[in-house]
Amino acid sequence: MKLASQRAGRDGALLVVSRDLATAVSAAAIAPTLQSALDDWERASPRLQALYDDLNAGRAARAFALDLGTLAAPLPRAYQYLDGAAYPSHIQRNRQARGESVPDDFFQKPLMYQGISHGFMGWNDDVRLPSEDDGIDFEAEIAAITGDVPLGVDAKGACGYIRLFVLLNDVSLRAIIPGELKRTFGFLVGKPASSLGPIAVTPDELGELWKDGLVSGTMKCWVRGEELGSIETGTDVAFHYGDLIAHVAQTRAFEAGTLVGLGTVSNEDESVGVGCLGERRALETIRQGAARTPFLKFGDTVRIEHFDRSGNSVFGAIEQRIAPLA
Known part of the structure; x- marks a missing residue:
């Protein structure tokens, strides 16, 4: 799957991004940031993957056209x-x-x-x-x-x-x-x-x-x-x-x-x-x-x-x- 962070605060807001980088959907219901997803990867990863599959199949609710200009670094602060x-x-x-x-x-x-x-x-x-x-x-x-x-x-x-x-x-x-x-x-x-x-x-x-x-x-x-x-x-x-x-x-x-x-x-x-x-x-x-x-x-x-x-x-x-x- 492909993930990104929309510009928001210090750590960004987690997005799931389509394979062709054309669309995205918020992953806030699963993990608010990429770091939070990494901290709880065993639980978060399958849910993010399911959302990714839905997005690529055109089934994801509230999907939107991805504007790369709105993206921060995927992990603005690393440990x-x-x-x-x-x-x-x-x-x-x-x-x-x-x-x-x-x-x-x-x-x-x-x-x-x-x-x-x-x-x-x-x-x-x-x-x-x-x-x-x-x-x-x-x-x-x-x-x-x-x-x-x-x-x-x-x-x-x-x-x-x-x-x-x-x-x-x-x-x-x-x-x-x-x-x-x-x-x-x-x-x-x-x-x-x-x-x-x-x-x-x-x-x-x-x-x-x-x-x-x-x-x-x-x-x-x-x-x-x-x-x-x-x-x-x-x-x-x-x-x-x-x-x-x-x-x-x-x-x-x-x-x-x-x-x-x-x-x-x-x-x-x-x-x-x-x-x-x-x-x-x-x-x-x-x-x-x-x-x-x-x-x-x-x-x-x-x-x-x-x-x-x-x-x-x-x-x-x-x-x-x-x-x-x-």
Whole structure:
């Protein structure tokens, strides 16, 4: 099924959305917000699925035409946001451009950090930041939303706790990040609030795209109207979602409503392009000795959208303008 959150208060109002993203219906009688549905998933999920089936069959009472412009992030406030670096080509290129190598245990243990988990922007919200000089960048990702994950779960079992998937723009400030990493405590100021695509999708709804702990399909990215990447998301990955969840669950349980990302999508085949400006600049540095593509400036736009094998949009698009603080 497909779910969304209409703009209302801090946490939005839960909607069930049709498969073609054309219509929607309020899920208030089942759960007022997506977080409340996740907290009571065993009871809420079958009822939401029944409403989804009715909506697609044209039987849902009080269904209405969906206006994507009214949607907030599906989960505006998450209990935890964990992001990884599971696409080796992304990390290897960026580090090679800086004259560095990946950690010795990169292919044995997932590289992860814990980011800001509140204030996720909606798909079309302006990305407002203090300065262009901070090296503003986007990162195209798909994030899992989990239910309650027990301490000590293994990688195979961990995938069973994934409730939904969402499109993610992990906003990064490239001029700040290197200095933070050198201090060895990791990202903080260099990782402001991120944004989520408008539609959250259950694993079963993905069909053949959801296999072996990965979501396949084509991630397309545009910056300033130029297509930057057309990337297969289900390949060239060192770790799947279950691996990342299990890695963190070695020492902590998860609350329902935790987001887990695999990191910026990237393929070994350079011809498919990139999922962020940092990687394009890294490739320019490796090939030509210097980066030529500028980072994002105020007024620039970014669009990210993931497509299935038939060319259908899976999660709706993220399309945002970079803007100065109001």
